[in-house]
Amino acid sequence: xxxLIFLIGLQLTTCSAAERLAAGDHMxxxxxxxxxxxxxxxxxxxxxxxxxxxxxxxxHGAGMNARLMLEFSGLNAKADEAGFVxxxxxxxxxxxxxxxxxxxxxxxxVRKQPNDVAFVGRLLDDLATLVHADPRRIYATGMxxxxxxxxxxxxxxxxxxxxxxxxxxxxAVTDAEPRRPVPxxxxxxxxxxxxxxxxxxxxxxxxxxxxxxxDTVATWVKRxxxxxxxxxxxxxxxxxxGTTVTRKTYRGDNGAEVTLVVVHGGGHTWPGRQPPLGxxxxxTRDICATDLIWEFFSRHRLE
Numbered sequence: 562x563x564x565l566i567f568l569i570g571l572q573l574t575t576c577s578a579a580e581r582l583a584a585g586d587h588m589x590x591x592x593x594x595x596x597x598x599x600x601x602x603x604x605x606x607x608x609x610x611x612x613x614x615x616x617x618x619x620x621h622g623a624g625m626n627a628r629l630m631l632e633f634s635g636l637n638a639k640a641d642e643a644g645f646v647x648x649x650x651x652x653x654x655x656x657x658x659x660x661x662x663x664x665x666x667x668x669x670x671v672r673k674q675p676n677d678v679a680f681v682g683r684l685l686d687d688l689a690t691l692v693h694a695d696p697r698r699i700y701a702t703g704m705x706x707x708x709x710x711x712x713x714x715x716x717x718x719x720x721x722x723x724x725x726x727x728x729x730x731x732x733a734v735t736d737a738e739p740r741r742p743v744p745x746x747x748x749x750x751x752x753x754x755x756x757x758x759x760x761x762x763x764x765x766x767x768x769x770x771x772x773x774x775x776d777t778v779a780t781w782v783k784r785x786x787x788x789x790x791x792x793x794x795x796x797x798x799x800x801x802x803g804t805t806v807t808r809k810t811y812r813g814d815n816g817a818e819v820t821l822v823v824v825h826g827g828g829h830t831w832p833g834r835q836p837p838l839g840x841x842x843x844x845t846r847d848i849c850a851t852d853l854i855w856e857f858f859s860r861h862r863l864e
Contacts, residue, residue: 582691584608586637589691593683596653596675600684601627603637603647604692613695615645616688617858618681618714618722620652620707622730623660627651633704635834635851643855646692650684652677652706663709664734677710678717685721697863702726702854704831705756708747709733709771715743715781724861726854729756729829732777733770742785742817746857748850749774750804750827752842774821778811781819787811791821800846806832820857822848 584606590599608614617640621630627649631637640647652659653675662674688694701711701722708730714722719739726746751758757765760773772780782789791809798805804826811819824832828842833849836842 581610587691589687591683591687593680594675598653598675598680598684599627599651601631601649601651602688602691603631603640603649605641605644605646607641607644608646608692610693613693613698615643615698615858616685616692616694616700617645617647617855618684618699618701618703619647619649620661620701620703620710621649621659622703622705622707623652624658625704625707626657626659629657630704630707633834633837634702634831636702636854639851639855643859645698645855646688646694648684648688650681661703661706661710663706663713663730678713681714681718682721696721698723698858700724700726700858700861702728703730704728705730705829712737712777715739715745719743723863724858726850726857728831728850729753730771731756731760731774732772732780737780737784739784742813742815743781744785744817744857744861745778745781745819746822746854747774747778747820748822748824748832750824750830750842750845752826753829754842755829774823778809778819778821782811785811785813785817785819786815787813787817787819796847798847802846803843804845804847806845806847816861822850822853824848 582604584604587602636647652661662677703711708727711725711727712732715725716737719741724744728748758774791811794808796806807823809821824845830836830844832845836844
């Protein structure tokens, strides 16, 4: 999926399990199944260790890493504004170019990736020793391969992940049997060449499989018990950037909505953010995914 070839510097501190984190950026490492894994934590200035605090997990795309995703998404600024802890897990791979085991890979070498669902579970356990995380408000968003990882977590870790907001990444696991309905907010460009809106085509390597946007949404509409007919809104076209945006919201009686934000003319990008490479296509300025994601997450919590 997304491949970025630039590096971004970040001042980090390391911490031991006995320490509690103060405001700022921190690197954390842990070992799972004999492999050393890592994640970045951004604690907002307003953080109060006496109060349970929401957590947003932010998964990078393939060929990226946690540091790159920090800049790509702009979620640290939103964390400072809204008061949540932003967590950027690192996938596995060569050097700074990492991936998550989100499913959908038929190549033996890649298929033997670590169990990243187990990694996220361990990460959350570890994080709970460092910050006062609210277990009723843990969310996941991600780009491309990271978005696919969000769907895997919704399917397999729904007892801990409250809601997900994938960007330019569809469902790659075969099916979903969550323990509870999981609210979904999905962003996708119709001109995405890396994760095509209609599913894999001739541009996608044969060893990769994932669902189309419409099939992904239909799966979660069914799993969440939503009504088949959505509320359709054409959002204001405020920027002359070659894109328009349609929002489709499916709701049910249990509050577990599914919302699809279609960026007509949009590429493999994070809406509202300038893409680092022109090859990724257009990024709409009509909306800001970062703002909409937090607004969506803030309306959902475990009962």
